[in-house]
Amino acid sequence: xxxxxxxxxxxDLLPPETELWNRIEATAxxxxxxxxxxxxxxxxxxxxxxxxxxxxxxTDIVSKEMYTWEDRARAQSEKAQSLTLRPENTAGVVRAxxxxxxxxxxxxxxxxxxxxQFRRERxxxxxxxxxxxxxxxxxxxxxxxxxxxxxxxxxLEMLATLLDELGITGWTLEINSVGSSADRARYNDVLRAAxxxxxxxxxxxxxxxxxxxxxxxxDCKVPxxxxxxxxxxxxxxxxxxxSKDHFAAVTAALDAAGVPYALNPRLVRGLDYYTRTTFEFTxxxxxxxxxxxxxxxxxxxxxxxxxxxxxxxxxxxxLDRLVLTLQGQEQTVLExxxxxxxxxxxxxxxGEAQNAAALALASRLxxxxxxxxxxxxTFRLKKSFEIANKLASRIVILGEDEVKSGILTxxxxxxxxxxxxxxxxxxxxxxxxxxxFDGQP
Ligand code: HAM
Numbered sequence: 001x002x003x004x005x006x007x008x009x010x011x012d013l014l015p016p017e018t019e020l021w022n023r024i025e026a027t028a029x030x031x032x033x034x035x036x037x038x039x040x041x042x043x044x045x046x047x048x049x050x051x052x053x054x055x056x057x058x059t060d061i062v063s064k065e066m067y068t069w070e071d072r073a074r075a076q077s078e079k080a081q082s083l084t085l086r087p088e089n090t091a092g093v094v095r096a097x098x099x100x101x102x103x104x105x106x107x108x109x110x111x112x113x114x115x116x117q118f119r120r121e122r123x124x125x126x127x128x129x130x131x132x133x134x135x136x137x138x139x140x141x142x143x144x145x146x147x148x149x150x151x152x153x154x155x156l157e158m159l160a161t162l163l164d165e166l167g168i169t170g171w172t173l174e175i176n177s178v179g180s181s182a183d184r185a186r187y188n189d190v191l192r193a194a195x196x197x198x199x200x201x202x203x204x205x206x207x208x209x210x211x212x213x214x215x216x217x218x219d220c221k222v223p224x225x226x227x228x229x230x231x232x233x234x235x236x237x238x239x240x241x242x243s244k245d246h247f248a249a250v251t252a253a254l255d256a257a258g259v260p261y262a263l264n265p266r267l268v269r270g271l272d273y274y275t276r277t278t279f280e281f282t283x284x285x286x287x288x289x290x291x292x293x294x295x296x297x298x299x300x301x302x303x304x305x306x307x308x309x310x311x312x313x314x315x316x317x318x319l320d321r322l323v324l325t326l327q328g329q330e331q332t333v334l335e336x337x338x339x340x341x342x343x344x345x346x347x348x349x350x351g352e353a354q355n356a357a358a359l360a361l362a363s364r365l366x367x368x369x370x371x372x373x374x375x376x377x378t379f380r381l382k383k384s385f386e387i388a389n390k391l392a393s394r395i396v397i398l399g400e401d402e403v404k405s406g407i408l409t410x411x412x413x414x415x416x417x418x419x420x421x422x423x424x425x426x427x428x429x430x431x432x433x434x435x436x437f438d439g440q441p
Contacts, residue, residue, distance in 0.1 A: 009121070009129025017323070021132075024166060024322050025114055028134045031162045032112045035154070037136055040111040042092035048082035053305050054091040056272025058213035061087045065119040085118035090273070090298065090314055091305070093137045098307035108144045108151075112136035114319070125324070126289035132319035135295075139302070139312030146311040149246050152277045152297060153253030155313055159281060159293065160259045168283065168325055171292060173260065175279040176267035177247035178215075179239045181300050184275070187238035188214050198228050218268045234265040243276060250277055273298040277313065285328040286321055293317035342413075344370040344430045346388035350399035352377035357403045361396070361423075368427045389413055393434035394441065396426065410441040417441045 006012060013021060029039075048068050055061050067085040086092055093111055096102070102109045114134045121127055138155060140146040156173065163171050178184060191214035199210035202217070202225045209216040218229060239247070254261055261279075269278045278296035286292070295315025302310035345365060349358035355377045362374045373391045375384050381397070388395040397409040408426060411418040414434045419441040421429055429440060 007129070009123040011128065011130075020323055020326060021319065024319065024326075025134065027166055028112075028114065028162060031158065031165060032136060035110065035158050037110040037112045040093055040096060040113050041115070042086075042089060042096050042113065044116065045083050045085050046092055046095065048084040050091050050095055050305060051084055051087060054094065054271075054273050054301055055088065056213070058209065058216055059270055059272055060219070061119060061270065065121055067118050067120060087119045088117055088271070088316065089113050089115065089133060089135055090137060090271075090301070090316070093314075094139065094298075094301050094307065094310070094312070095305060097139055097310060098302060098305065103139075103141045103144075103308060103310050106141060106144055108138055108140040108146055110136070110138050117316075124289065126286050126318070126321050128320060133316040134319055134322075135314060135316030137312055137314035139310050139314075142309060142311060146313075147299065149249035149277075150253055152250045152313050153257065153259075155295070155315065156250075156254060156261070156279060157257045157259050159315060159317075163281065163292070166322065166326070168292070168322065169329065170284060172262060172282050172284075173279060174262050174264040174267055174282065175250070175254075175277065176235070176264050177239060177243055177250075177276050178235055178268050178274050178278050178296070179243040180275055183235075183239050183243050184215065187233075187235050190233050190238060191215065191217070194232055198231075202228060213272070215268055215272075216270075218266055219270045229266070235268065236265045246276055269294060269296055273301040273304065275299045279315070281317075283321075283325050285325055289321065291318070292321050292325065342434075343373045343392040344394065344434075346373045346375060346384070346392035346395045348375040348379070348381070348384035348388060348395055348397050349377040350381060350384075350397065354398045354400065354403055358398050361398065361426075365427060365430065368431075370427065370430050385411075394430060412441040415441075 051066060052062055057063065066087050069083055071081045071083050093113065097109060112135065115132065116130050117133050118130055120129055123129060138146065138151050145151065160173070179187065192210065195210040195214055195217065199207050203220065203222045206217045206220050206225055220229060251261070267278050267280060268274070274296040276297040276299065280294045281292045282290045283292050284290065293315050295313070297311070297313040299311035301312065302308060347358050347362050349355050358374060362372045365372045375387065379387070385395065393412065393414055395411050395413070402408050406423045407420050408423055409418065410421055410429065412434055415437045417437070417440065421441065
């Protein structure tokens with residue numbers, strides 16, 4: 001019979017690799033705490049309309065990549081609801097901000113999330129249909145300072161710090177400004193006019209976008225279209241003075257904080273909600289899918305989904321891609337993580353009659369913080385020693401005599417010393433480094 005496999009574009013994460021995932025998440029949580037971010041967990045599926053109205057109907061994400069279905073219970077009624085597995089988390093966070101009136105206390109909300117997202121893209125290295133993001137959003141009413149360019153620079157400085165603390169070397173930060181919604185509308189007109197002449201020479205997607213949403217032409221990845229796109233007017237030339245000043249303040253703060261960056265006037269990002277600052281951190285070791293993370297400002301998003309004015313800025317990093325990058329570069333870090341450090345003890349009951357006592361002993365040792373493997377009485381002594389030698393630095397033998405007398409036999413595999421020790425002293429002994437020779441097991 002054919003076996004059932006994980007669905008294309010999804011994968012199982014197994015130990016010891018999951019150890020690396022946990023370490024990345026732990027480092028991110030630690031850094032977020034220093035910047036006073038709190039965790040938000042939003043549902044994995046939302047009303048489809050949320051993504052259509054925020055990410056944008058014409059984006060690749062909404063037009064081609066979402067996992068969408070009609071809710072079964074309601075499909076037949078007039079309450080029919082279309083649901084979608086979240087392709088990203090910014091829309092959900094802003095929905096939650098509105099729903100829970102988080103802006104009403106007048107403070108900036110600084111929220112981070114870690115979780116899976118879903119996009120039906122063509123799977124390749126670094127690109128999956130279920131992937132993980134670590135992201136954060138800073139959002140609030142304008143009087144709380146949410147529009148300030150200092151917020152943008154602070155988020156970028158935090159990201160540089162986080163990547164450094166994760167041990168990721170050789171990243172590049174590219175930034176741009178896509179202006180206010182008025183700037184963008186003006187640029188769309190300029191672009192639409194410029195595309196009239198060149199669009200017929202471009203791919204079918206670009207020909208459609210040239211009419212429906214010209215900005216999205218800049219996302220095109222078709223190689224033949226690139227020289228044409230490079231010749232199109234730049235968004236930076238359509239910015240009004242306010243947007244230019246905002247962007248200049250962001251770069252000035254980055255300079256002051258010593259965060260290196262490159263300007264990329266083509267960086268408009270593949271989601272419609274962006275205004276003003278947009279950015280991406282890339283890494284050469286990733287190949288074609290080289291974006292470690294992306295983000296930007298979204299000053300009109302809350303209003304677009306029916307909320308109050310609540311400018312914001314945020315980012316999401318691809319956790320899968322952070323793992324790939326670290327696996328590709330940090331051999332020493334990885335070795336320290338992946339080397340299978342042996343357990344503190346292997347408990348070997350000598351017969352089935354000692355199994356229960358062995359579990360009780362393992363329980364006591366584990367409660368005291370020791371890492372313990374538990375054998376089985378049917379293994380007998382020879383097999384127990386063979387397994388224990390692979391898994392632990394010491395073996396604790398538990399036969400009938402040991403259980404009765406409370407005097408246990410312990411062998412230290414690193415020093416080769418074997419001896420007897422009272423049960424009460426076992427924890428103290430096992431907490432001593434196994435490699436140290438002082439005559440004790
Ligand atoms: P995004 O650029 O669509 O932005 O995704 C952010 C990051 O998620 C990418 O840079 C990449 O590392 C990772 N990523 C995206 N798609 C995949 C995939 N199929 N497989 C693996 N990794 C992937 C957003 O999602 C915005 N919500 C970011 C944001 C937050 N903007 C403002 N706040």
